[in-house]
Amino acid sequence: MQSFPTRADIEAAAERISGQVHRTPVMTCSTLDRLAQCRLFFKCENFQKVGAFKFRGASNAVLSLSGREAARGVATHSSGNHAQALALAASLRGIPAHIVMPSNAPAVKRSAVEGYGAHIIDCEPTLQAREETLDVVLQDTGATFIHPYNDQRIIAGQATAARELLDEISDPDVVITPVGGGGLLSGTALAVRYYSPQSAVLGAEPAGADDAMRSLRAGHIIPSENPRTIADGLLTSLGDKTFPIIRTYVRDILTVEDDAIIHAMRLVWERMNIIIEPSAAVPLAAVLEHRRDFAGKRVGIILSGGNLDLNVLPWSDND
Amino acid sequence: MQSFPTRADIEAAAERISGQVHRTPVMTCSTLDRLAQCRLFFKCENFQKVGAFKFRGASNAVLSLSGREAARGVATHSSGNHAQALALAASLRGIPAHIVMPSNAPAVKRSAVEGYGAHIIDCEPTLQAREETLDVVLQDTGATFIHPYNDQRIIAGQATAARELLDEISDPDVVITPVGGGGLLSGTALAVRYYSPQSAVLGAEPAGADDAMRSLRAGHIIPSENPRTIADGLLTSLGDKTFPIIRTYVRDILTVEDDAIIHAMRLVWERMNIIIEPSAAVPLAAVLEHRRDFAGKRVGIILSGGNLDLNVLPWSDND
Structure with missing residues (x-):
């Protein structure tokens, strides 16, 4: 069995990068809480340097x-x-x-x-x-x-976002992140395991790129083939470093249609006045879609990034 | 001579509203600092409840x-x-x-x-x-x-934004806000007078609605007539409660064209990943336009609000 990044690895990563990485804010929004019927804590990696947790x-x-x-x-x-x-x-x-x-x-x-x-x-x-x-x-x-996600140093680095989140909000019932190649999700799963083991970890994925959900169900990596989704950060397949962590520590992966992603993205823009990219809206879309499962819970969401072309907004043609 | 809201009035306002008003964050952005060649501190009233300092x-x-x-x-x-x-x-x-x-x-x-x-x-x-x-x-x-701005209670309330800003950043060289009816600008001028008297206060106004600049120059209120600007929060005239404060404590009012406002607004969206309305972009537009006057300075900017129709963005037709 391969070894996962340890608690010490994540702490070393946090220490190593602390001089150059923003400690991003955790935002809340009472309107979205009302809509989702739960308590949402958004870790704003859209405010990270280069606009993403990456x-x-x-x-x-x-x-x-x-x-x-x-x-x-x-x-x-x-x-x-x-x-x-x-x-x-x-x-x-x-x-x-x-x-x-x-x-x-x-x-x-x-x-x-x-x-x-x-x-x-x-x-x-x-x-x-x-x-x-x-x-x-x-x-x-x-x-x-330096692989974008299938690398222990990358996973340990991405884990520092959830570590900061858990430092600020105690005992969330759930922490949920988008999943593409799995760097953020696996890092988050490890951070939760080490710092808040009673919290559940979920992934959220576009229905048009649901290879991570299918991989988790199948018990082995199913490559992403011809993915179709507006969430263009989530097109890739899981890797042999990220999948075992996800398989061990992630409770489930929820999928949502693009319409729901666009709707959630617009809600965040309108209600929180912050800009997130479609990929970052996938967890909120999943929470809204599965409202009953989250009702009354404390839910941490990692807003993964805010990079997109402001000339072509997804609702220009939809709404 | 009429009396202005006092330091005690502003402190009473801060105390009174503290239970229901967000203490909004002060954000910085190294890319915008580089562009403007000064150090910018953005007080994010676009994150205030209802999306504005109001x-x-x-x-x-x-x-x-x-x-x-x-x-x-x-x-x-x-x-x-x-x-x-x-x-x-x-x-x-x-x-x-x-x-x-x-x-x-x-x-x-x-x-x-x-x-x-x-x-x-x-x-x-x-x-x-x-x-x-x-x-x-x-x-x-x-x-x-309850008048939108020509009211001592309103002015004292708006002053609490600058008070919080000055609590977080010490000794800015300048604090700059948009000016429409003058509630925010006059409140800010008083807060700076009481809490950081060595800092200058400036107003920023669309060239197509430059009645406040002309009033300041003339020494009496010149009403806003047929204003034309994208900054639709800044169309109104000064009032007899706001103008005397502005006349006494505001060093100057800078004007900027709509093109510059739209450019500044887009910079904030793209570089800071936050949503501001056109009116809120006017001070940054003024700083960029008068770059040499601000070079090397510490500049506080109140981002006044973030309410706008996401279906019609000003650069859809411009860029």
Whole structure:
């Protein structure tokens, strides 16, 4: 049996990243509490640097490198929040970051990554091209590959969000996070296990990308195939480092349709006046959909991020 | 010479409303600091109840009423944030609120006010019709008129936002707020006078509604005539309670074009992941426009509110 990141690993991560990661606020909203008929505590990782919890894991991974490793830089393939997070973490340590990006990635994402001083390498928009291109980069540069989620340092880093949440609110009945590759969910599950073992941990997933729910039911990883959802941070498959933790410590994974995700996202924008991306709205959508199961409970929700294109809001065509 | 609300008045207001008003956070953003080349401290009244600082003044006014006055309720004419603020403050005290609203007010604003249990009275969309209708309501009900800004209790209530800001950040060089009728600006000016007298106070105003700037220059109130701006919370004229305070304690009023307001609003949305309404973006727009005057300074900004129609964002047609 492989070993999971320990309580000491999470505490070391928290210590390591404390100088450069925001301690984000926990917000509440009486209107949403009324709607959901429970008490909601939102850990606002949309206010984290680069606008997402991903900066925690990337910071922990980069700061865990030896001086010799660090000097050769880090590399990854991503067009999402992990790319920006790794680029910033590398820049703060003063080391190179090589980001393999599909050639069809939005210009705004490319320029954000470039803005942090990272080196972008284009590739065809297929998983195979990404991986092959990354291999070439790793060979050429000697950089360390930092996977977006299937990495113990990343998981321990993401766990620090729930650790802070549990430091501020005692004894939630449930903590719920979105699940894509499982870095946030597995880290959260470990933090809850270590700091609030009587609380349940749930994942929330788009119905159009429900591979994590199906994997949990099946007892083995079922890859994500042709996912279709507006929650574009949650398209990936679980990994062999995240799945065993989820299987051991996560009670269930709830799925919600895109309509419910958009509705929940709009509620947060309107009622809390904060901006979250669709992926971050999935847990609230799940709570509202399963209202009876949460009634009267104290529910911690990790708002995972707030990065999206403000020119194309999902309700422009829907409402 | 009329007397201004005193330090004791502001402290009494803070005490009076403390049970029902949020102590809103002060946020910072390193990206915006870099852009503006100064240190910005945002007092987030967009997170206040009803989404705007207006709830402070309305709460103070309602809670200042004697039991006998309160029993007859409160009334005002407004289709904006003051209407919602007064409706909620009245509802929390369990007294009636009568809100005179122009018949062309957006349905979403009407239903928000109704949602707080207030009684809406329709009128023609002219100032004369509003005032006449309000007079009838006051005669019929014996309710107390709570003006949106030209009222010492309102001014003392709005002052509590700056008081909290100054409690958290010491010695800002400047504190800057939007100015419409002047309730927030005059309250802020008094709070700064009492708690941080070495700090300067500035107002910020849309160029298309620059009556406060012109009034300050002229030394007497110049009414707002045919204002044209996206900052729809800043259309009104100064009042005889707010103007003398502004004239005495406000160093200057800066004006900005709507393009700059929209740009500043979008920066806050994108970089801070929080939602502010156009009126709330006016001070940041002014700071960015007058960058050289603010360079290297510590600048407190009151983000006045976050209420707007998410279906029609100002950059849909602009960007």
